Amino acid sequence: MSSTSQKHRNFVAEPMGDKPVTDLAGVGEVLGKRLETAGFDKAYVVLGQFLVLKKDRELFQEWMKETCNANSKQSTDCYQCLSDWCDEFL
Numbered sequence: 001m002s003s004t005s006q007k008h009r010n011f012v013a014e015p016m017g018d019k020p021v022t023d024l025a026g027v028g029e030v031l032g033k034r035l036e037t038a039g040f041d042k043a044y045v046v047l048g049q050f051l052v053l054k055k056d057r058e059l060f061q062e063w064m065k066e067t068c069n070a071n072s073k074q075s076t077d078c079y080q081c082l083s084d085w086c087d088e089f090l
Contacts, residue, residue, distance in 0.1 A: 004084075008077065011043075012084045019043040026070070026077030034068035050082045 004012075008025035022032035024043050040046050053059040060079050064070035070078070 004080070005077070008081045008084070011081055012088055015089060016044050016047065016085065021046055024078050025081035026074040026079075031068045031070055031074060038067050040067070046078070047082055047085070050079075050086075055083060055086065 005025055007023070011019070011023055011025060019042065020032070021027055021035045021040055021043055022029060024046060027035065027046075035041070035046065040049065049063060050060055053063060057079055060082075061070075061072070061075035064075040064078060
């Protein structure tokens, strides 16, 4: 596995609960606001979309690009964060 950020490790280390969308790796304040505007205000709502897209990397990254104008690194970081969280807790 490639190296991960502290934000990623913190997110994957515990249950998701009611964490804000900005707790996801790859999602800062700007993308967080865009996601919130689109109705994705909590990390678990983005997780729901991730699962609806059947954990497919390409589909999820395309969705992030379309929904909040995420770049490749941001969408990759978020995908990996959710994927690793699912491996740990689902």
